[in-house]
Amino acid sequence: MSKFNRIFVVVCDSMGMGDGPDAANFKGDLGADTLGHIAETVEHFHIPNLEKLGLGNLKPMDKVAKTEQPLAYYCPLVEKSAGKDTMTGHWEFMGLETVKPFITFTDTGFPKELIEELEKRCGKKVIGNKAASGTEILEELAEEEINEGKMIVYTSADSVLQICGNEETFDLQNLYRCCEIARELTMKDEWKVGRVIARPYVGKKKGEFKRTANRHDYAVKPFGKTAMDALKDAGLDVLAVGKIVDIFDGEGITWSEHSKSSVHGMEQTIDICKRDDWRGFCFTNLVDFDALWGHRRNPQGYGEEIERFDEKLGEMLPLMREDDLLIITADHGNDPTNTAHTDHTREKVPFLAYSPSFTGIRDAASAALPEQENFACIGATICDNFGVPMPEGTIGTSVLELLI
Numbered sequence: 007m008s009k010f011n012r013i014f015v016v017v018c019d020s021m022g023m024g025d026g027p028d029a030a031n032f033k034g035d036l037g038a039d040t041l042g043h044i045a046e047t048v049e050h051f052h053i054p055n056l057e058k059l060g061l062g063n064l065k066p067m068d069k070v071a072k073t074e075q076p077l078a079y080y081c082p083l084v085e086k087s088a089g090k091d092t093m094t095g096h097w098e099f100m101g102l103e104t105v106k107p108f109i110t111f112t113d114t115g116f117p118k119e120l121i122e123e124l125e126k127r128c129g130k131k132v133i134g135n136k137a138a139s140g141t142e143i144l145e146e147l148a149e150e151e152i153n154e155g156k157m158i159v160y161t162s163a164d165s166v167l168q169i170c171g172n173e174e175t176f177d178l179q180n181l182y183r184c185c186e187i188a189r190e191l192t193m194k195d196e197w198k199v200g201r202v203i204a205r206p207y208v209g210k211k212k213g214e215f216k217r218t219a220n221r222h223d224y225a226v227k228p229f230g231k232t233a234m235d236a237l238k239d240a241g242l243d244v245l246a247v248g249k250i251v252d253i254f255d256g257e258g259i260t261w262s263e264h265s266k267s268s269v270h271g272m273e274q275t276i277d278i279c280k281r282d283d284w285r286g287f288c289f290t291n292l293v294d295f296d297a298l299w300g301h302r303r304n305p306q307g308y309g310e311e312i313e314r315f316d317e318k319l320g321e322m323l324p325l326m327r328e329d330d331l332l333i334i335t336a337d338h339g340n341d342p343t344n345t346a347h348t349d350h351t352r353e354k355v356p357f358l359a360y361s362p363s364f365t366g367i368r369d370a371a372s373a374a375l376p377e378q379e380n381f382a383c384i385g386a387t388i389c390d391n392f393g394v395p396m397p398e399g400t401i402g403t404s405v406l407e408l409l410i
Contacts, residue, residue, distance in 0.1 A: 008329075008391055008392050008393070009329075009331075009391050009406065009409075010329050010330060010331040010361065010391050011285055011327070011329040011330070012279075012284070012285060012286065012287075012288065012327070012329070012330050012331070013286070013287050013288070013330075013331045013332075013333070013388050013391065014275065014278075014279070014288045014290070014330070014331070014332045014333065015099070015287070015288070015289050015290065015333045015335065015384060015388075016272075016275065016290045016292065016332070016333070016334050016335075017095075017096070017099075017289075017290065017291045017292065017335055017336060017337055018292055018295055018312070018315060018334065018335070018336050019092065019291055019292055019293045019294075019295050019296040019297075019336065019337055020040060020295050020296035020300045020336060020337070020338055020339060020340035020350060021040055021041060021295055021312070021336035021339075021355070021356070022038065022039070022040040022041065022336055022338060022339020022340070022341070022351060022353025022354065022355055023039065023040065023041045023042065023064060023065060023082060023336075023339075023353060023354050023355060023356050024038070024039040024041075024042055024065060024353055024354055025037065025038065025039070025352070025353060025354070026084055026085060026352045026353055026354050027084060028352065029351075029352045029353070031352075032090065032351070032352040033346070033347070034344065034346025034347045034349070035090075035339075035344075035346070035351045035352045035353075038339055038341040038344050038351035038352070038353055039339075039341060039353065040300070040308075040336075040339040040340055040341045040342070040351065040353060041061075041065075041067060041070075041356070042065065042067050042068075043305065043341055043342070043343040043344075044305050044308050044309045044312065044342065044343075045067040045068045045069050045070050045309075046067075046068045047305040047306070047309070047343060048069075048305055048306055048308075048309030048310075050069075051068075051069040051070065051309050051312075051313070052069075052313055052316075053070065053312055053313060053316040054316065054320070055316045055317075055319045055320040055323065056070075056312075056316050056319065056334075056358075057070060057071050057073060058073060058076070058077050059076060059077050059078035059080070059334070059358045059360055060073060060076030060077070060078050060079075060080045060358060060370070060373055061080070061356060061358060063076055063080060063370050063373070063374070064080055064081075064082060064356055065082075072370070073370070074369060074370055075367070075368075075369060075370075076367060076370060076373040077360055077364070077367070078334075078358045078359055078360035078364075078367075078373065079357075079358075079359045079360075079364070079367065079373050079374075079375050079405075079408065079409055080356065080357060080358050080359070080373060080374060080375065081357050081374065081375035081376060081377055081378060082354040082355070082356065082357070082377045082378070083335065083354060083355050083356070083357050083377075083378045083380070083381050083383070083384075084354055084377065084378065084379055084380065085098060085338065085352070085354075085355070085380070085381055086098065086103055086379065086380035086381070086382075086401065087102075087103050087104040087105070087107075087380075087381075088104060088105055088106060088107045089104050089107035089108065090338045090339070090349075090350045090351065090352045091107075091108060091164050091165060091200060091338065091350060092164070092200075092201075092249075092253060092291075092296075092337055092338070093108070093165075093200045093201065093225060093226075093253055094107065094108070094200075094337075094338075095336075095337025095338050095355075095381060096250070096253045096254070096291070096337055097228055097232065097253075097254075098380060098381040098382055098401075099233075099335070099337070099381045099382065099384045099385055100228075100232035100233040100234050100254075100258075100382070100384075100385040100400075101232050101233050101382045101385045101386065101396055101397065101400030101401055101402050102228055102229065102230055102232055102382075102400060102401075103380070103382070103401050104229075107165075108165030108198070108199060108200040109165055109196075109197075109198055109199060110161070110163065110164065110165050110199075111137075111161045111167075111199075112137045112161060112162065112163050112349075113137070115135040115136045115137070115161070116135055116159065116161065116167065116197070117196075117197065120191060120192070120197050121135055121159070123191055124159070124184075124187065124188055124191060125157075127187045127191070128157060128183075128184040128187055130155065130156060130157040130184070131154075131155075131156045131157065132156070132157050132158075132159045133147050133150060133151065133156045133157070133158055133159075134147055134158045134159050134160045134170075135159050135160065136160060136161070137160065137161050137162055137163065138160045138161075138162070139162075139301070139302065139348075140160075140168065140170075140205055140217060141215075141217070141302075143158060143160050143170065144158075144170060144207055144209075144215040144217070145212055145213075145215065147170075148170070148172065148207065148209070148212075148215050149211060149212065151170065151171075151172065151176070152172050152175050152210065155175075157169060157170075157171070157176075157184065158170035158171075159188075161199075162301070162348075162349075163301075163347060163348060163349030163350065164200070164201075164349075164350070165199045165200035165201070166199055166200065166201045166202070166203055167188055167192055167199050167201075167202045167203070168202075168203045168204075168205050169181060169184055169185055169188060169202070169203070169204060169205065170205045170206075170207060171184070171204070171205070171206055171207075172206075172207060172208065172209075173206045173207070173208050173218060173220070174208065176206075178206055178220055181204050181206055182204055182222060185202050185203070185204040185222065185224055186224065188202045188224075189202040189224040193226070198226065200225060200226060201223050201224060201225045201226075201252070202223070202224040203221065203222070203223050203224070204220075204221060204222040204223075204224075205217060205221060206218050206220045206221065219264075219266040219267075222252070223249055223252030223253070224252070224255075225252050225253055225254070225255045226255065227254075227255045227257055228254060228255070228257055230397065230399050230400070231258075231397035231398075231399075231400070232254070232257070232258055232385065232397065232400070233258075233385030233386070233388055233389050233394075233396060233397070233400070233402075234254065234257065234258025234259065234287070234289070234385075235257060235258040235397060236258075236389055236394045236395065236396060236397050237258070237286055237287055237388065237389065237392060237394055238258050238259070238260055240392065240394045242285060242286030242287065242392055242394070243260050243261065243284040243285055243286035243287070244258055244259050244260045244261075244286055244287050244289070245259075245260065245261050245262070245278060245284065245286070245287070245288040245289065246259045246261070246262035246263070246289050246290075247262070247263055247265060247271050247274050247275055247278070247288065247289070247290040247291070248264065248265040248271045248290055248291035248292060248293060249264070249265075249291050249293055250262065250289045250290070250291050251264070253291070260286075261284075265292075265293075267294055268292035268293065268294035268295065268311060268314070268315060269294075269314050269315075269318060271290055271291070271292045271293075272290075272292065272315060272318035272319070272321075272322070273318065274290075275288065275290045275322065276318065276321055276322050276325065279322055279325045279326065279330070280325060286392070287388055291337075292315065294311055295308060295311050295312070295315075295340070296340050296350075298311070299311055299342055300340030300341075300342050300350075301340060301348050302342075302348075303342045303343070303344070303345075303348060304342055305342040305343055307342075308342045319334075323360070326360075326361070326362055327362065328361070328362050328363045329361075329363065330361060330362070331359065331360070331361045331391070331409070332358075332359070332360045332361070333357065333358065333359050333384060333387075334356065334357075334358040334360075335355055335356060335357050335358070335381075335384065336355035336356060337355065337381075338350045338351070338352070338353065338355070339351035339352065339353030339355070341353070354377075355381070357375070357378065357383075357384075359405075359409055361409070364409070364410065365410065366409075366410035375405060375408055378403075378405070380401055380402060381402075382400065382401045382402025382403075383402050383403055383404065383405050384402070385400070385402055386400075386402030386403055386404040387404045387405050387406045387409075389404070390404035390406045391404075391406055
C-alpha cells in the first residue's frame with residue numbers, strides 16, 4: 007500500500023542555494039548563491055510559508071528566519087550530471103545522469119552550414135545568429151523581421167536554438183513549422199542542441215514588442231527510460247504543468263498543461279490539488295524565476311517572484327490531504343547578482359518535503375535530512391512510494407523511509 011496517494015513536485019526553476027562542490031569547474035560560477043544573494047539584496051523579503059517549511063534552516067540567509075519547528079523535511083541536493091541546464095536537472099530528478107553536456111553556441115553563433123540549410127528549408131533569410139536576450143533582440147531586429155520577411159534566430163548560454171516570429175506577419179503555425187525544421191536539422195551530433203524554442207511575439211515597432219504565451223519547446227527525447235515512464239507504465243497518473251511536457255518531449259506523461267506564468271502554474275497545481283480524479287505524480291515547473299529574472303540579472307524581480315510563489319504556496323498547503331506529499335526544489339542556480347555571465351550557475355538546490363501526515367518532525371534537528379549526492383532521490387522516492395521499480399540504468403536512492 008502506498009504511503010502517499012498523490013505526490014506533487016514543484017520546481018522553482020533556477021532557485022539554487024550556493025556553490026556545488028564542483029562550482030570552480032564552471033567558469034564564473036564559484037561564489038554564486040541565488041537564494042542567499044537575493045535575500046541579501048532585496049528589501050523587505052517576506053516568504054512566511056517557505057520559512058514555516060524550513061527554508062531558512064537550510065543555510066543562513068538575510069531576512070529568511072529559521073524555525074525551531076519546521077513543517078517539512080529538508081536538505082540540499084547536489085547535481086551529479088555534467089551540466090547546469092534545465093533538461094539536465096529535470097532528467098536527473100527522474101533518474102538520468104547526463105554524462106556529456108549539451109552543446110552550446112554561445113560564443114560563435116550557429117555554423118554557416120546549419121544557417122544556410124535552415125534558410126533554404128524555411129524560405130526565409132536568417133538575421134541575428136548570436137547569443138542575446140530575447141527582449142533585447144526584439145528591440146534590435148524585430149522591425150527588420152516584420153518589414154523584410156526575415157527570421158530572427160538566436161541562442162543563449164543554454165543549449166538552445168530560438169526563433170522569433172511576429173504572430174501577425176510571420177504566422178504562428180509557420181513559426182512552429184520552421185522550428186520543427188530546425189529541430190530536425192539539429193539532431194545531427196555536431197549541431198545537437200537540447201531545445202529548439204519558438205518565441206512568438208506581438209507589436210509593430212520598438213517599445214511595443216512583447217513575447218506571448220504561445221512559446222513552444224522542441225526538446226530531444228530523454229536518452230533512457232525515466233521514473234515517469236515507470237509510473238505511467240504501472241498505470242499511475244503522471245500530470246505535467248508548465249514546460250515539463252516539453253522538457254521530456256511528452257515521454258512518461260498522461261496529461262499536461264502549459265502555463266502562462268509561474269503564478270498561473272501554481273494556480274493550475276492548486277486546481278489539480280482540489281481534484282479527486284487522479285492518483286500518482288504531479289510535476290510542475292515554474293519558469294519565470296529563471297527566464298524573467300535570473301538571466302536578466304534582476305534580483306529585485308526574482309525576489310518578488312519568490313514572494314508571489316510563497317503566497318500561492320500558502321493557498322495550497324491547507325488544501326493538501328493526509329496522504330499527499332509536496333516536494334519543492336530547483337533544477338540549477340541562476341544567481342541574479344553574478345556579473346561574470348548571464349548563464350545558469352552551478353549550485354546546490356533545496357529539497358523541502360511536506361505532508362500534513364508528518365508526525366516525526368519534533369524540532370529542526372529531526373527535520374534535517376542528510377545532503378543527497380544527486381537530484382534523482384526525488385524520482386526514486388516517488389517510485390518507492392508506489393512500489394514501482396526505477397528503470398534499469400537510472401540513478402537515485404529513495405528517502406521515503408525518512409519521511410515519517
